Amino acid sequence: MLQALSGPLSYPSTSQERQMKKTILSTLAATTLVVAASAQAVSFKKPEDAVKYRQSTFSVMATHFGDIGAMVKGDKPFDAKVAAANADIVATLSALPWAAFGPGTEGGKAKPAIWKEMDKVKAGADEFQKAAAALKTAAASGNLDNIKKAFAATQKTCKSCHDSYKDK
Ligand code: HEC
DSSP states (O other): OHHHHTGGGSOOOSHHHHHHHHHHHHHHHHHHHHHHHTGGGOOOSSHHHHHHHHHHHHHHHHHHHHHHHHHHTTSSOOOHHHHHHHHHHHHHHTTSGGGGOOTTOOOTTBOGGGGTOHHHHHHHHHHHHHHHHHHHHHHHHTOHHHHHHHHHHHHHHHHHHHHHHBOO
């Protein structure tokens, strides 16, 4: 079960296993969609919980994004299905961290400027979400050149926000 859950990061070996991973992945996708739709309604008991939530979502997102990066750079053999599953997860998670930057949640590696320039941060988050959606489309096409371009474009949006708003 645990092994099956690691689907997008590992290689399916038998067709039965592949089918199982597919089922689990689509269940996961359905679950995360519900979370995404209610992201605005998310609330936190303590500011530390908001920090933990946004760091966790960034961390999981970065893991799946990095797996696509490894294929794009040729550090790992290209597998179109795995890339598509990862891009799907990145696109879904791209909607989540922003609700956890509410008033009074300063902390973590987030620069205090965020809370003074929330409109710019939101604009950066929108750019990123658009890029992640385009990466998902590119990955669904299975064309490595398209994925490379969309990956680079997405990575630019991560870096541009981190340069301004994240401590190293
Ligand atoms: C609009 C701004 C913005 C965008 C876009 C963005 N990030 Fe971040 N990211 C942040 C901020 C702010 C933090 C610090 C959060 C904190 O510590 O509270 C962060 C933290 C992180 C962390 C550290 C999480 C941890 O465990 O401390 C990782 C990894 C990360 N981002 C990866 C990415 C990747 C990969 C992308 C693009 C695919 C991305 N981010 C896009 C603003 C952004």
